[in-house]
Amino acid sequence: DTEVTQTPKHLVMGMTNKKSLKCEQHMGHRAMYWYKQKAKKPPELMFVYSYEKLSINESVPSRFSPECPNSSLLNLHLHALQPEDSALYLCASSQVAGGHTVFNEQFFGPGTRLTVL
C-alpha cells in the first residue's frame, strides 16, 4: 500500500465552526506533514511530525491544531478559521533517515479542498 488518503475531499465551513481533516498512511512512514496550497502556488509547509511528535511548526496560527494519534494517522483540527484560510490542504508522509526528519521521498495525499465562508 503506497497510498496516502485524506478525508474529506471537500469541506465548506463557517468561521465559527470546528472541523477536522484526516490523513492516513500504512507505509510504515514515521514522518508526516501538513501543507497548505493556494491556487497556482507552491505548497507551504505547516507542520511536521516525526515519530508521532511535533518536530516542526512553521509559525502556523493556533486556529490550526495538528494531532498525531498514532504512526498511521495525522489530523488537523480547525477552529475559528478565516476566509483567507481557504486552500487545498495536503498531507504527506515519508521515511525518517538517520534520526533526522530528512525529507526523503514524500508521498502526498490528494488533498482536502477547504472553503471558509
Place this chain on the structure above:
Amino acid sequence: AQTVTQSQPEMSVQEAETVTLSCTYDTSESNYYLFWYKQPPSRQMILVIRQEAYKQQNATENRFSVNFQKAAKSFSLKISDSQLGDTAMYFCAFLYSGAGSYQLTFGKGTKLSVIP
C-alpha cells in the same frame, strides 16, 4: 535564506519531443537535496526525481533526467519523449537539513502542457 527560482511560469512541448525546465537556487550550504515534484491537474503531488548535492552524477528516472550544476546552483529537469500524461505543474524544491536547522523551499512552479 535559501531561494528557488523557476524562471518559466509556463511551457509547452509537442508530444514525443524533449523539454527542459529550469531551476536555480541560492544557498551557502554544501550538503543539501534537490527535488522535482509533479502535480497533475488532479492535484496529487508526485516525486519525479531527487538529487543529493554530494553526488556528482546526475540523477535519472526513465524519461526524466536532471542537469545538476552545483557551482552554478542550477538544477534543470529534462523530459524526453514527452507524453500527454506529463502535463502538470512542476515544482523544484530545495531541502537543507542539518543539526538544529532545516530549510525546505519550493519554487513557484512551471506549468507544462504537452500538445498532441
